[in-house]
Amino acid sequence: MASLGANDVAENVCTTCYGGTSVVEAGFDGEKGGFFGHLWYYTDMSNCVFCKIVAGEIPSYKIYEDEKYLAFLDAFPKTTAQMLVIPKEHEEWVWDVPNLGEYYELVGKVARHVREVSGEPVRQMVYGFQVPHAHIQIRPGSVDDLKGEKMSGEEMAKIREKFRLA
Numbered sequence: 001m002a003s004l005g006a007n008d009v010a011e012n013v014c015t016t017c018y019g020g021t022s023v024v025e026a027g028f029d030g031e032k033g034g035f036f037g038h039l040w041y042y043t044d045m046s047n048c049v050f051c052k053i054v055a056g057e058i059p060s061y062k063i064y065e066d067e068k069y070l071a072f073l074d075a076f077p078k079t080t081a082q083m084l085v086i087p088k089e090h091e092e093w094v095w096d097v098p099n100l101g102e103y104y105e106l107v108g109k110v111a112r113h114v115r116e117v118s119g120e121p122v123r124q125m126v127y128g129f130q131v132p133h134a135h136i137q138i139r140p141g142s143v144d145d146l147k148g149e150k151m152s153g154e155e156m157a158k159i160r161e162k163f164r165l166a
C-alpha cells in the first residue's frame with residue numbers, strides 16, 4: 001500500500017476498516033448464512049492496518065490512548081462517534097488478548113463515557129474478521145443513522161473533540 005496522507009484513506013480498500021493489500025472481497029454467502037457486506041478480509045498479516053494505526057503510519061482520530069490500548073473513530077461510521085477499541089500489541093482474536101479483563105474494563109470505561117456524552121444507549125460489536133487484530137466496536141445510538149460512508153476529516157476532528165477521553 002502506498003503511504004497515506006492526513007485525509008487520505010486509500011482507494012480500493014475496505015470501507016469499514018480502512019485498508020489493506022492482498023485482500024479478497026467477501027460478500028453474502030447464503031449457504032453459510034453469513035452477510036459480509038462490503039468488507040475485505042486481510043490475508044497479509046504483516047500488513048496489519050491496526051498495527052499501522054498504532055504506529056502512526058495511518059492517521060486516526062484518537063478518543064483514548066494509553067500504553068496498552070487505543071480507541072479511535074471509525075472513518076466509515078454507521079452512527080456518529082462509532083469507534084474501535086484495540087490492544088496495541090498485535091493479537092488476532094479478542095479472547096487471546098493478555099489481561100482480557102483489563103481490556104474489557106477499558107472498553108466499558110470508553111463506552112460509558114460515550115453514553116454520557118452522547119446521551120444515547122451504546123451498542124458494541126465484536127466481529128473478529130475484517131481486520132485480524134483484536135477490536136471491539138463501540139456504536140452509540142439505538143439505530144444506525146449513517147450509511148457507513150467515509151466521514152470527512154473535519155467532521156471527525158469535531159467528533160473527536162466532543163468525545164475524547166482525557
Ligand SMILES: [Zn+2]
Pocket residue numbers: 048049050051052089090091132133
Ligand atoms: Zn495488528
